Amino acid sequence: MKPSLQLKISQHLALTPQLQQSIRLLQLSTLELNTEIERILLENPMLEREDGEEGGAEAVASVEQAEATRHEEREERDFAEIRESSGNGEDADFEPAVSVDPPETIDAAYEAASDDDLGEAAEWRSEAGSRNGGDDDESDFQEFQAAATSLRDHLDAQVALMALSDRDRALVRFLIEALDDDGFLDTPLEELLELIPPELEVEVDDLQIALRYVQHFDPVGVGARSLQECLTLQLRNCPECSARSLALQIVDGQLELLAARDFVKLKRRLGCNDDGLRAAQDMISRLNPRPGAQFTHVEPRYIVPDVIVRKTRGRWGASLNPEAMPKLRIHRVYADILQQNRGSASALSGQLQEARWLIKNVQQRFDTILRVSQAIVERQHQFFDHGEVAMRPLTLREIADELELHESTVSRVTTQKYMASPRGVFELKYFFGSHVSTDTGGACSATAIRALIRQMVAGEDGRKPLSDATIAEMLGQQGIVVARRTIAKYRESLNIPPVSQRKSI
Structure with missing residues (x-):
């Protein structure tokens, strides 16, 4: 056959750069998201943080100037008092001798001093301590405390x-x-x-x-x-x-x-x-x-919760943690320059579009996290009231169907995202798990079964500890049908030793 050219029309799924960025931001943790945003801020001048830093340098300069003026006024007032106490006016020679007033004179002067005078004196001592290197001593002490001995x-x-x-x-x-x-x-x-x-x-x-x-x-x-x-x-x-x-x-x-x-x-x-x-x-x-x-130095791992759960008017609700949300905006100066010179700054136009995409994708990320978290809280409100024993069985598919999202999207949202509640800080994945059927035709969460096993072992007699078969039988009496092998698997996941190692004298 002779080679030929043919025109064919077909449909296929194409991920736009904006969609790719949205998916990537969704699966990042809070710390990873901040690192990614810092990298983009260094590369894109059209993006800046909305932290109220505009005019910060001028404000700091004005504060420093005011403090310097106040300090000069205090020094002039102190020198004037010294000259007056010498009795010879401004032209008198300063005597470096040290004189001590009687105790009754000091007490009377202290009682006569106003609160403003005492406050100014305390402030002057604070400034003198900072000039003498007090901050450096404190910083050195903090560094010494942070140094670990091997x-x-x-x-x-x-x-x-x-x-x-x-x-x-x-x-x-x-x-x-x-x-x-x-x-x-x-x-x-x-x-x-x-x-x-x-x-x-x-x-x-x-x-x-x-x-x-x-x-x-x-x-x-x-x-x-x-x-x-x-x-x-x-x-x-x-x-x-x-x-x-x-x-x-x-x-x-x-x-x-x-x-x-x-x-x-x-x-x-x-x-x-x-x-x-x-x-x-x-x-x-x-x-x-x-x-x-x-002597082994272990680096602490800090967790910034994305969602905070509170009980308001008898109902549990989820809200975003404002400390975890980066506040971004378009840089006004560069945006005005680009608007005045349209068509001559194509590079800035592309960076402006990328900045708008990032702000939109970050907002969409937190909106999706809030929707999924609220759905989890509504399903697991018994957990926040009564603890692990009241945990309901839940799957990613149920949340995805309720919110009309894909199951993979819910999986990305619940990975390395944390929820702070009165019962502690939990990863969103914690609220999902397998279930075990009950005699009544219902289902019991694996987390609730682990909590029941932990309670049984904590209350057992040390001389006659409960075996896995006995625990399975006790759960069966409560309507939860669990095999002995499943009990052993749950017990090992809780780091509970077998019955032979739990026996005491």
Whole structure:
């Protein structure tokens, strides 16, 4: 066949740049949205924040000028008072002598002073403190407070206080550098010895001695090579008592039985009674299995809620958080320039259109979040009144059908978006979940079942904890049919140990 050209008409879905930006902004979290907006503000001069910053420089300058004028007036008034007190007028020589008035004169002057005079004096002292570097001292203190001490710095400070030879001091610091974040020495001494140059003639015994020094440092238990050695070091640092001796025996060879809570076999092997075993268990439970973790600096993760839930006139409602909404506007100066020079600034015309798209898409994003949040609040109002046990089963499809949105849009809205309520801050995804059928033909939310399991375990008898089968039977008596495997899955998601590990003496 000969090649030929054909004209064909078809329909296909095309995403415009405006629609692509709207979808991208919808799936961003609040922090990511602010980062994206900051990037666009740097690239697009037609966009600015509406934070009332217009005329801010002039206002600051006028305030500073007024403060300077007031300060000069106070100084002139103070010098005038000094000249008058000298008794010779303005031409008198200033005597640098210090005179102390009688107490009754001072009290009388204090009582005669007006509130304005005292306020001005306090303000003058405040200004003098700021001129003397008070703000710098405060900022330095804040920076000092923000600086976190690491485990290695804490141990190095203790090494500096010890009377050691240069060789031993170097070996101790070498072992300190080999510790992990929990304070454990995971690498065997033989492997560490291979890292030391042979010409230094260091042996394993030298590292053993250096390790003993490290194990006597604070926090107690640092430098241990295993959990058993860590607990043993801490127990040896405790006062001598019968519980300490029994705890050392448990840690030395019966730690697995204690973890399995096989108290019957423990009492038979150790030859102790319930009270002695309970005291030893309490002592072991108070030990720190990760002595170096307290020096680990964890960056806090801050959450800015997008929606705030309040109860007004007996009804729960959602409203947008004004602190999370960026206030944007078109830059008036550049917009006026563009209007006066139409057709000569094509680049600015495109940036003006992009700025309008961004403002519209940001507003549409928060409107969609508010609609979805309000629909969730109306469906889950029992949760805000009674807690997790009253959570209703809810799916993304139900909200999408109610608001006439696509299910993927609801999924984007509920991801990394948070709701602040009197019961806490929750991600919007939290209110969705699977359900379990009941005897009456209804459905119970998985979140409510987890809350019931947590309540049952919290109220159980420690000597006879509830098994998964027993919990399933108790839920069945309430009309909630749940299999034992489902109970086990929910229990593990709540970080509740199995029945064998919940048993107490």
